[in-house]
Amino acid sequence: MKLGIIMSDFRTGSDIIDRLSTEKPGVILVGNGVYHATTKEGGKSSPLLDKPLTFYALTEDLESRGYTAENLDARVKAVTYDDVVDQIFSDYEKIIWI
Amino acid sequence: MKLGIIMSDFRTGSDIIDRLSTEKPGVILVGNGVYHATTKEGGKSSPLLDKPLTFYALTEDLESRGYTAENLDARVKAVTYDDVVDQIFSDYEKIIWI
Amino acid sequence: MTKRLLFVVRALPYKTEASRLALTHAIASQSVEIYLADGDLVEASIAFIGDGVLNCHKNQQAMKQYGITPIEGHLKNSLLLDMKVLICKEDLDNYGLTEADLLMDADDIGGEVKAQIVPYSEIMKEMESVDHLLFC
Amino acid sequence: MTKRLLFVVRALPYKTEASRLALTHAIASQSVEIYLADGDLVEASIAFIGDGVLNCHKNQQAMKQYGITPIEGHLKNSLLLDMKVLICKEDLDNYGLTEADLLMDADDIGGEVKAQIVPYSEIMKEMESVDHLLFC
């Protein structure tokens, strides 16, 4: 199945992503999930981004927290609510929120 | 200062306890915090219990989750709401909820 | 036609309503016909993984201590209604929990279905086969 | 007599109201006299540690995107009111953040006090010296 994962938190949820052994899922970082894409700790980017997944981050939530698309890790693409709607209907068969 | 820490969660909060460098604090496990005292993972008890602190677990919350005082790790003492009130006023100068 | 849903419970009990609401909503699939055409159905099953398996611990005294139905009670209701309940074996093993620690059936209220302790791969297969996934 | 409180913010912004409410309540210390005898006061200061330091990031566009006051706005108000705001240096270093990334003052609205980036040991001393600790 093609799975879209909407990830809304920074400190929880990474564990379950490892267990979802599906075709390369898409991960849309929203809410505090966007910190995975903007924030390094001890000089290292979030281990989440090392997983073989496709990453997106919601621009509206980046900007709310003081970041812009320019702050994004190179592995993450900025998207808008419009894009998320298109992804939900076109790119994935099932969607989960974690 | 004598600090009383009321710990209400299982998956968050252990990090801050390390940083509270006060006289041996008391940690009262409540809510899902009681899983620290009842639950082993991979055969190992919670790393929290290895810290040099005094641990208590709220009986009412143990029982709500299907455990009894008999399930407690030997380093943790069962207490009731009555005991917690006495501890708050007598054993600690400041109380925090995490 | 039957549409199949899988509620996947990762949340610990009580701290939030998440696991309770997953169970009560899954159970609500039983009365869905009033909204649908004849012959159409929505079938819900429930899987507990990760920390979520702790919801299945037996002897939860939440009614005695806080006056609220224990999560175990909703689980029992779902079994009474013949719903499929899957509990991840690897996660139970991680916690050192066995069938003896868990609410596994609704025998005492006339239920016939038992909860199933299954390898994670079975739960993954269930995730693949259903129409929609409902995580918490 | 003056009683001193320290609000310690560990929570990330927005996911819950925790950090916002810590700031708005700390600010409310400024109008506490109406409840107290002459000469009595409650003085609140605020410390950001751990993930909490991310609340201090500047240019939060929460008003533009969601129509709500950014946390940064409350922080600025607290500085305008001369409250002591401490931000943990070690945690900023961990995130690679510097003064240039943060809301540090309320100069543009006439504030005179600046936020202080201090070692954790200073925050610990503040925790020791106040009358009550209010964590989130």
Add this chain to the structure above:
Amino acid sequence: MGKLTIGCFSSLVGSLSLDFAVKLSEAAVKKGHKVDFWLSGNATMLSKAGQKAFKDYSHLEKTVKELLTTGNFQITACEACAEARGYHKEDTLEGCKRHSMDWYLASTFDADRVLHMGGD
């Protein structure tokens, strides 16, 4: 054009999860999709009429009302969850329905996608 069923459960007012769900609905409806929106648990707070708009708090009533006028958006609150919180029928936001939980399950029947926001 498709149908999206969103279930928002324990999301806090004060978090931005409810805001996410409403903004996503708005974007979907603008593109011509249909959205069914189910409020359960603490998310039933959104169904309460008479919320005062403060700048410190999300205020989603206006967007919800605009969405309702499109005819492609339905919003329904869990009746039991609402009553448990002291929200009665007469307290409900205009246009927001109240049903038991099976409404949500039924809505998934012909949904192309289901977004279940089951936690916080």
Add this chain to the structure above:
Amino acid sequence: MGKLTIGCFSSLVGSLSLDFAVKLSEAAVKKGHKVDFWLSGNATMLSKAGQKAFKDYSHLEKTVKELLTTGNFQITACEACAEARGYHKEDTLEGCKRHSMDWYLASTFDADRVLHMGGD
């Protein structure tokens, strides 16, 4: 005998954090202590009158009312937090006061202990 000021902020109805705070108050008042109880954020849900008692949900109204009769217990909700959620003065639980946030800060002045439940 001492005074305990409890501030309960974003605690969810549906979690047991509010229940913890109420039960702790009950135990403290029984021992002769005074308790001031401040509700802010989502915890203002406790101040809403007319909550229906379901067995699936905490129902704390009865205990709160009993505590109020002792004269050693005060409970006050944040007015702005309540209004933002659509809880108006006339919707408030009998005996529960409404004030701005400085009430809580003032209550800490002569409190022997403060328990600030500032998160979930």
